[in-house]
Amino acid sequence: xxxxxxxxxxxxxxxPRRLLLALGGALIVATYLFLVIVQPAEIAGGMGSTxxxxxLFGFLGGGALLVxxxxxxxxxxxLVVMPLGIALNIAIGQIAxxxxxxxxxxxxxxVLVAVLAGPxxxxxxxxxxxxxxxxxxPFALPFAAGAALIGLLAGLAARYGAFRRVYLAPVxxxxxxxxxxxxxxxxxxxxxxAAGTFGTNAIIAAFRSMGDKLLVAAxxxxxxxxxxxxxxxxxxxxxIVYALPQRAVRQFPFARTYRVLGTRTxxxxxxxxQPAGK
Amino acid sequence: xxxxxxxxxxxxxxxxxxxxxxxxxxxxxxxxxxxxxxxVLPAVLLSGRARQIxxxxxxxxxxxxxxxxxxxxxxxxxxxxxxxDLGIARVTAEGLTFAAGMGLRMTVFTGVLLTAAMTMDxxxxxxxxxxxxxxxxxxxxxxxxxxxLPHVAxxxxxxxxxxxxxxxxxxxxxxxxxxxxxxxxxxxxxxLLVDASERNSMLEARGFSSPGARTSYLPDTDTPHQRRxxxxxxxxxxxxxxxxxxxxxxx
Numbered sequence: 001x002x003x004x005x006x007x008x009x010x011x012x013x014x015x016p017r018r019l020l021l022a023l024g025g026a027l028i029v030a031t032y033l034f035l036v037i038v039q040p041a042e043i044a045g046g047m048g049s050t051x052x053x054x055x056l057f058g059f060l061g062g063g064a065l066l067v068x069x070x071x072x073x074x075x076x077x078x079l080v081v082m083p084l085g086i087a088l089n090i091a092i093g094q095i096a097x098x099x100x101x102x103x104x105x106x107x108x109x110x111v112l113v114a115v116l117a118g119p120x121x122x123x124x125x126x127x128x129x130x131x132x133x134x135x136x137x138p139f140a141l142p143f144a145a146g147a148a149l150i151g152l153l154a155g156l157a158a159r160y161g162a163f164r165r166v167y168l169a170p171v172x173x174x175x176x177x178x179x180x181x182x183x184x185x186x187x188x189x190x191x192x193x194a195a196g197t198f199g200t201n202a203i204i205a206a207f208r209s210m211g212d213k214l215l216v217a218a219x220x221x222x223x224x225x226x227x228x229x230x231x232x233x234x235x236x237x238x239x240i241v242y243a244l245p246q247r248a249v250r251q252f253p254f255a256r257t258y259r260v261l262g263t264r265t266x267x268x269x270x271x272x273x274q275p276a277g278k
Numbered sequence: 279x280x281x282x283x284x285x286x287x288x289x290x291x292x293x294x295x296x297x298x299x300x301x302x303x304x305x306x307x308x309x310x311x312x313x314x315x316x317x318v319l320p321a322v323l324l325s326g327r328a329r330q331i332x333x334x335x336x337x338x339x340x341x342x343x344x345x346x347x348x349x350x351x352x353x354x355x356x357x358x359x360x361x362x363d364l365g366i367a368r369v370t371a372e373g374l375t376f377a378a379g380m381g382l383r384m385t386v387f388t389g390v391l392l393t394a395a396m397t398m399d400x401x402x403x404x405x406x407x408x409x410x411x412x413x414x415x416x417x418x419x420x421x422x423x424x425x426x427l428p429h430v431a432x433x434x435x436x437x438x439x440x441x442x443x444x445x446x447x448x449x450x451x452x453x454x455x456x457x458x459x460x461x462x463x464x465x466x467x468x469x470l471l472v473d474a475s476e477r478n479s480m481l482e483a484r485g486f487s488s489p490g491a492r493t494s495y496l497p498d499t500d501t502p503h504q505r506r507x508x509x510x511x512x513x514x515x516x517x518x519x520x521x522x523x524x525x526x527x528x529x
Binding site: 050052053056067068071072074075076077079080081082083084086087088090091092105108112124128129132134135136137138139141192193201204205208209211212213232235236239240243244245247248251 | 298299302303305338342345346348349350352353354355356367376377380383384387388391392394395398413415416418419420422423424425426427429430431434456459460463464466467468470471472474475477478481482486487519523
């Protein structure tokens with residue numbers, strides 16, 4: 001029998017991985033602090049060349065380092081579900097548009113992967129998702145670090161029981177959304193002058209008309225829109241995972257070990273199978 | 279008709295990214311405009327898919343440009359040269375300049391990256407990544423996600439139609455919309471996860487998690503020349519950017 005048919009255990013090189021994760025995290029935090037503390041004055045005068053370069057390289061590079069550190073530790077079951085999460089992020093975003101929803105819903109796949117496969121897989125899904133999406137929609141690219149953070153926090157929330165009861169999910173959603181909004185705001189401001197959809201820009205315009213600086217206005221808008229978006233996404237993902245067959249959930253070591261869904265391990269909820277529209 | 283490929287996808291992607299970096303570094307509207315006219319425009323026209331790419335650029339950048347113009351044109355408290363005073367909103371020259379500069383920059387980003395993405399041969403890019411020894415898990419995730427996208431979109435459409443046949447009507451109330459979303463996404467995700475678990479056991483059986491280099495079924499289209507050119511491009515842009523930023527800081 002050829003030796004390639006036997007599965008050898010992968011070599012464990014813990015130190016470089018930890019180093020990559022620490023470097024990635026530190027780069028993202030440093031970038032955020034730099035943008036918020038050092039640069040707010042610059043945006044009023046001009047477009048801020050240094051600020052946009054720092055936000056592009058800091059957040060994208062930090063996201064890439066995190067992905068480099070996370071990928072070697074993922075199991076095959078996590079790896080297989082990650083492309084699905086990425087495709088869901090993009091595809092459900094489109095359905096949301098066609099159903100006439102006003103929120104983005106572009107993190108459903110990230111949160112789903114985070115709940116089933118853990119914070120590391122969630123973070124990598126978020127970052128790679130925005131990198132791939134960036135090929136079709138360049139405006140998603142610099143938000144890779146923010147998406148990674150959403151995945152990481154959603155996974156941690158799942159680990160500590162936020163998905164064991166359906167009413168806990170929106171609470172976790174508000175907190176994760178608020179943090180995500182805080183991180184995304186400087187990217188939006190320094191890269192694109194806070195341009196977004198008409199809805200989000202209307203909120204920014206309202207704060208601007210009260211005399212707020214662009215960064216402050218965009219941060220307030222991020223806190224509002226992202227919290228609302230993540231409440232919906234977390235509740236939706238909770239309902240989806242409750243409806244999953246037990247077999248599908250049990251293949252994920254993370255969901256098994258931390259009893260992410262509590263006692264509810266796969267009986268479909270009525271709300272999830274009932275057609276809507278009465 | 280797809281154009282005849284001259285360079286490897288990795289080289290083209292890197293060139294597009296470096297162009298974006300240069301636009302950010304130079305940070306002048308004249309340079310952004312020059313890149314748009316002398317770089318993006320000929321690339322789109324010669325791509326062989328000029329109409330699709332042009333439409334995509336308009337669809338992605340158009341709404342952003344318009345909303346940016348409205349936001350900064352009407353609300354720019356830092357502006358001092360007031361052109362029109364509309365009560366709560368003031369049209370200022372500074373606001374319009376800022377919106378135009380940002381708009382031009384956004385158009386260049388969209389044009390450069392979309393042209394590179396829409397003319398790219400994804401299998402060739404993945405083959406190059408495999409030949410260059412990139413992390414195989416990353417190559418799998420990227421390739422698999424890009425391959426799954428049309429499948430997921432089609433399945434979502436089928437599930438939506440099936441639920442509509444069962445009486446799904448999307449009302450105007452937020453709760454009704456949310457229930458419609460649950461009714462569509464739940465069967466979609468369950469089906470995809472069951473597929474994924476089958477793929478999981480198949481990949482494990484074929485030694486996906488075993489270490490060692492992988493081979494690609496596609497030939498390597500990358501050449502030593504292009505590899506050298508890529509390194510040179512990164513070095514030149516790096517040195518230029520550092521010099522430009524230092525001179526700008528000193529001046």
